[in-house]
Amino acid sequence: MGKKETNYFQNNFGINVFNDKEKRKYLSIEAYNALNEATKERKELDPSFADDVAKGLLNWALDKGATHYTHWFQPLNGLTAEKHDAFIGKPDEEGKISFDFTGKELIKGEPDASSFPSGGLRATFEARGYTVWDATSPAFVLDDEYGAILYIPTAFCSYNGEALDDKTPLLRSEDYLNESVLKLLHLLGYNDVKHVYSYAGAEQEYFLIESQDYLKRKDIVYTGRTLFGASSPKGQELDDHYFGPIREKISSFMQEVNDALWKLGIPAKTEHNEVAPSQHELACIYAPSSLSCDQNQLVMRLLKRIAKHHGMICLLAEKPFEGINGSGKHNNWSVGTDTGINLFSPGKDKKSNLRFLIFLSSILRGVDMHADLLRESVASYGNDFRLGANEAPPAILSIYLGKTLTSLIEEVLNNDLKTSENIKSFINGSKTLPSFPKDDMDRNRTSPFAFTGNRFEFRMVGSEQNIAEPNTFLNVVLSEGLNELSAILEKSVDKEQASLEWIKKTIKEHKRIVFNGDGYSKQWEEEASKRGLMNLRTTPEAIKAYIRKENFDMLIRSGVFKEKEILSRVNIKYQDYHNKAIIEAKTMSRMAHKLFLPCIHNALNNILEEEKEMGSSFLPISKTKEKLIDVLNCSFLALEKLDSLIKEDSQINVEEEKAFFASTKLKKAMEELRAPIDEAELLVPKSLWPVPTYGDILFHI
Structure with missing residues (x-):
């Protein structure tokens, strides 16, 4: 990349986002501080500054060429929704118009809620619904050859306040996680931590096909995948597509996608050919979960839109073609503090190792106790064709820890807790190649939920799915275990010893969920059955997890869902x-x-x-x-x-x-x-x- 291209990249990254630089430029210092406070502390913007923020956002959007704005939300159909309103007020007596955008219009919208899935929460004749500005996700301008629109990320709820979207429960789960982790960390002496975040990073897989072929296949047009088709003589047997040279037409497409994403402040990082012919992957750098969710929705949208510029169609369905690999979306999930601590990063001293083992034990507990709920979070009609098909993780939830961590939890059970300082070994190359540190664990591509060094990779998520629900449930099941320990520590004098006892008890009760072997094998299916692990092969079976008492009570207790919201989602998912x-x-x-x-x-x-x-x-x-x-x-x-x-x-x-x-x-x-x-x-x-x-x-x- 030459100097000109480098400058272009640096100067254009995030130019279509109302980021901190633009806030400083377009807002008064008072409005800037009020908005920043609301964003960082995850609270409602002081209403007295709403008009000031709206005015600054309007001027910025107009300077970007926008003529309309939309409250952008994620209804319960797996897609995004929007209604465009122009920035114009009522014409004056001379017929002239002025630009108009108020604080009320910024904060709240009112789309018709009757035509979106509600699962019985709303009758068809009860149309009122509300979109509410989510200030934690920045506004942005999306432009094309036809113009530019200001997008305001929002949550979507009914007239009575029930969530009608995927985002609201995710935001609630982030609040619940923050409260639960802060309480525990403060009990352990980490009093400098003021906020905790869950993070997610999605690895988006997709197929590209020629537009002319797409138009001749009504099955792909109507359903997003082929319903008929004999396997071609050559498939993926030669392993010649995975990480192979990217063809010129595809490279041109990827370059345009990167450019569009970078302008939106989305850090698209890795792109490559996937295993199946015509299959590819795009991965972005992780971000706070709710923001990452928004970004992934934009990634999917832009992949589909930009493919058409190049005479292609992007297929996001989980199983577009029989006989070759389908597409998933590995969801990399972790939890961190505002002081820079990754809570899933193994420690190098006794205190940090204790902290790591607490969080590891809590997620073991959560995945084991609520495996069916996590399976439900990735259940869909399309994903059923992919899971357990020797190309994706099985429908049985298990956790891969690798040799080192598995040995560590065995040491805990044997009362022999060590630090992780000297666990690295080195691999030597030839005389012309450098030696390099060997990772603490191998990777297991057959595992549905794998520890990969400082995060967990939830590999069951389907390529077309919204990542909000998987991350919502991960946040909740982790928090439940931490709350259990906090209740113990509040009554304990020796908090270290109490923590160790809880870790040992939790690992002993839930280590059945750990499996480091071949998840594709028939032997694992039989072994999982002996361990009492659930194998929910189809989506209708998995949906029932929502109303299993232990799951239902947890979701209500956490405040992430109301009872009516759970029952409505069950109906929506069946439908x-x-x-x-x-x-x-x-x-x-x-x-x-x-x-x-x-x-x-x-x-x-x-x-x-x-x-x-x-x-x-x-x-x-x-x-x-x-x-x-x-x-x-x-x-x-x-x-x-x-x-x-x-x-x-x-x-x-x-x-x-x-x-x-x-x-x-x-x-x-x-x-x-x-x-x-x-x-x-x-x-x-x-x-x-x-x-x-x-x-x-x-x-x-």
């Missing part, structure tokens, strides 16, 4: 699962009726014509004819069955029943229809096949 399944079923039926069966008919007619000319004794013709007749019959019978089940589904009225019907009968019928049609693809001449094949889609960018 979402069913809706996606029935859309896929109807799409498969339509494609089979309109495309594939007529295509197989045509191919069979051509064979019959050839048979008339060459005779039925010609083996290639007779064999092909037999196979085509067989797949046509199988396809027809499978299609009849699927159509019948689609009609049966319409008669079910209870959301939970509809979801379980979809996960069992409907999905099985879809598999039965796909099998003969995929077989037919290998028999029918390419000139007759009505859609681009896997080979066409995956290997021609």
Whole structure:
């Protein structure tokens, strides 16, 4: 990178964000201090400064070319939502307009809440909902060739104050975590700590395909993934795509994505080819969880938008193609203090090691006691096709600690606590290569929840999912264990000894959750069953975790959810699962009726014509004819069955029943229809096949 490019990068990073530099420029010192105080202390902005802040934000946005603003929020459909309002006031007597944006408009909006998922919290005729400014996430301007819009990150709630979004529970969980950790740290003597944050960093996987192929595949258009398709002769067996040279067209796309993200202050860090052909990954530097959640939503949006600039479509579905790896989103999660302590970083002295073991023990406890809730947080219709498929972690929650940490907790159980000062070893290269320190542990890509040095990597999250819920539950389950210890320490004179006793007791009770082996193996599935660990294979099974008493009580007790909010989310999740399944079923039926069966008919007619000319004794013709007749019959019978089940589904009225019907009968019928049609693809001449094949889609960018 030359000097010109370096200066461009430095001068343009964060230019579309209302950051500290811009606040100082556009706000009075009083408004600046009030906003900073509200942001840092996570409290409501003093209303007396709302108009001043709004005026400064308006002037900044106008200077950036913005004409409209929007309250940007995350409703319970996995997407983001926005309504654009112009910065104009009422025209005066001469017909002239002035720019107008008040403190009231900044702090609160009122979108129609009736058309967003509410799970029964709101009736269709009860339309009022509120968006409320989240000052912890900075406002930003998003621009394109059509103009610029000021985006104000907000939470979304009903008229009665119930959360109707993914973000509000995350913000509540951050508050709960802060209170719980501060209480414990102060009991342990860390009185200089004033605030605690959870951090997250998402590794976003995605596929890129040509726009022309996308438009010819109605299954991808309607559902985001292929519902039919025989495997191409070459897949990912040669391991030649992972970390391979990035093709010029993809590199150009990535460069534009980086530029857009950097302007928004999003530190896009790592990009590379992933395992499957046409699959890639983008990872950003971690940030406080709620901010990271917003940033990941923008990453997904910009990946999809910018792909179109390059004649491509970005697929975020967890399993777009059968037979090759699907896409996930590793969620790197940690907890740290305002004094710079990473609470999941192993210590080098007795005091810091004790602190580390407390937090390690608490997360062991939390994951073990609430494994089903964490499984639920990553459950979705699309992710069910990926989890446990020898390409992603299994549906069984376990924790990977590695050899060193596993030995450490065994030492604790044997009353032999040591520091971590001398645990590093070195790997020697050749004479021309330097020696380098060996990490304390290997990596285990089959583990759903792995410790990676100073954080945990939650690897079950699906590529299309909002990371808010997984981080919400991680914050809560960690806090619960810390609160248990705090209650003990408040009554203890020797807090170190009391802590050690609690650590030992907690590890002993919950070490069954630790597994360092091959999570893909059948042996682990059997061993997990013996340990009493849950294996919730489908989303409808996992959704029930919300209302298991231990989970339900914890979520209410923490203040992260109200009872009505939990029950509404259960209904929404059942409904979402069913809706996606029935859309896929109807799409498969339509494609089979309109495309594939007529295509197989045509191919069979051509064979019959050839048979008339060459005779039925010609083996290639007779064999092909037999196979085509067989797949046509199988396809027809499978299609009849699927159509019948689609009609049966319409008669079910209870959301939970509809979801379980979809996960069992409907999905099985879809598999039965796909099998003969995929077989037919290998028999029918390419000139007759009505859609681009896997080979066409995956290997021609």
